[in-house]
Amino acid sequence: MNSRLQYVELNDGRFIPGLGFGTYKPPEVPNSKTTEATKIAIEAGYRHIDCAYAYQVEEEVGLAVRSKIADGTVKREDIFCTSKLWCTFHRPELVQSSLERSLKKFHFDYVDLYLIHYPFSMKVNENGKTIYDHVDLCAVWEAMEKCKDAGLAKSIGVSNFNRRQLEMILNKPGLKYKPVCNQVECHVYHNQRKLLDFCKSKNIVLVAYGALGTQRDKQWVDQSSPVLLDDPVLGALAKKHKRSPALIALRYQLQRGVVVLAQSLKENEIKENIQVERRAVGMWAFVYILLDLFTQ
Secondary structure (H helix, E strand, C coil): CCCCCCCEECCCCCCCECCEEEEECCCCCCCHHHHHHHHHHHHHHHHHHHHHHHHCCHHHHHHHHHHHHHCCEECCCEEEEEEEEHHHHCCCCHHHHHHHHHHHHCCCCEEEEEECCCCCEEECCCCCEEEECCCCHHHHHHHHHHHHHCEEEEEEECCCHHHHHHHHHCCCCCCCCCCCEEEEEEEECCHHHHHHHHHCCCEEEEEEEECCCCCCCCCCCCCCCCCCCHCHHHHHHHHHHCCCHHHHHHHHHHCCCEEEEEHHHHHHHHHHHHHHCCCHHHHHHHHHHHHHHHHH
């Protein structure tokens, strides 16, 4: 492990870097931008790379990682790579082949973490239309456990699960492996306090995506809604401590014991965001207290 980075222990004994680089991008952005951004992130010091089948950039992420291995920047074991099982592959007989497809795109022998992306299932009907399917989440989880046993995924977890859905897995008869994490949208405006408390009680790590504010896709988000990084409380803290609002928002999550993902395609932002790992503890504790009061 890199001694300069903060790590969080998972319930299977492995460790995940506390700060990760998110590789989701808007559809209109060329995939090549992901390769460039991921290379920059690794050079800057990121060792946790978050990806998914649905992002359609596994090849580009794999290319970036392999290029940084080839030039001696990192070894494969230095990188913690996550991918996710898409909803159309929930049927147990499809789970392992879906992971193998992702591994082929990455050109990896394994992923460090494999997640069920969403707690609902879909399928393509005879007319080529994607519709909802009915697949028992416990059966999906059993197939995930087999992926871990096969060595294709070092750790397994879930994403976008609520407490009831987590309990369904945890209470499954014959459970072999608990989910190591639950990756959910989590930021200052939506801090997931109750879900975080539950996950901590079950030794499940919460991983935050959208930590710098939700994606402002016009199809889903009212464009008149507040922009998190423009929030006056974040702005005041940033000004007082000569930090960016993004760094304040990211460190807030780390101080709560949340693994946090930072996503950007801009070199200056990628390099700035990793500075959240390298600031004085005393100041950050103060920021945490203020933001915790702010988000009650």
